Amino acid sequence: MDVIIRTIAKGIFPFIILLGFFIIFHGHLTPGGSFPGGAIVASGFALIAVAFGIKRAEMLVREKTLRIMEGIVAMIIVILLLYESFIREYIVSEGEMFGFWSAPEILSLNVVGGIMVMCALTLIVFLMIKE
Amino acid sequence: MILVLFSIPLIVFALLTVYSKDLLFSVIFLAVVSMNLALLFVFLQAPDIAITEAAVNAGLTTLIYVIAIKKTRRHEE
Numbered sequence: 001m002d003v004i005i006r007t008i009a010k011g012i013f014p015f016i017i018l019l020g021f022f023i024i025f026h027g028h029l030t031p032g033g034s035f036p037g038g039a040i041v042a043s044g045f046a047l048i049a050v051a052f053g054i055k056r057a058e059m060l061v062r063e064k065t066l067r068i069m070e071g072i073v074a075m076i077i078v079i080l081l082l083y084e085s086f087i088r089e090y091i092v093s094e095g096e097m098f099g100f101w102s103a104p105e106i107l108s109l110n111v112v113g114g115i116m117v118m119c120a121l122t123l124i125v126f127l128m129i130k131e
Numbered sequence: 132m133i134l135v136l137f138s139i140p141l142i143v144f145a146l147l148t149v150y151s152k153d154l155l156f157s158v159i160f161l162a163v164v165s166m167n168l169a170l171l172f173v174f175l176q177a178p179d180i181a182i183t184e185a186a187v188n189a190g191l192t193t194l195i196y197v198i199a200i201k202k203t204r205r206h207e208e
Contacts (some may be wrong), residue, residue: 023182031178036186043190050194121191128198 001051009051016044024114028106029098038117045118046125054129063126070119077112133174141167152207158196165189 023030024037049057084105096102141164148160165188172181 032182033179036179036182039183039186039191043186043194046191046194050197125191125195125198128195131202 005051009047013044013048017041020044024110027110028103034110034113035117038114039121041118042121045122049125049129054126061122063123066119066123070116073112073116073119077116080109080112134171137167137171137174154200154205154207158193158200162189162193
């Protein structure tokens, strides 16, 4: 791509990642959650991959790393759900309302799901470019 | 009233998407349609759907269409 797209992509990439992780980490307080936040982070990586080419994007995160991370995160989400539903036996905690640490269980599920969505969508874009 | 005000550019850009000969212009018009739809969802008091629409349809789908056009031809015959 040309120099305008490259300059804008280089400048706007950290802010896209920051917005995505903000939406993931505030999923229990504000609208949004794991899926929109993960899609925003994945679109940031896809923007770098379209503007600079697949080699520059693989310097940030490699395809093999994405596959391994997605598998590990899926294992973690299964373990978390089993722990929450069979060992603690209730899923919503009683914290201070509307604080950041008001529901750490839902926060952990949101973070794990957001990382899984980010890995899956980035992997789709990378495989489509390599095809 | 405000729904009509946001629905008119939605229809106009959707027609431009269908009838444009350059496929890259079509993709950009589709992103504009998506942003209009997200604004409409905000005014209909569904901010969750608005965030998802803006993230997936205006961000990720546009990039996937650009990759697909880059691998095939740009102009429609």
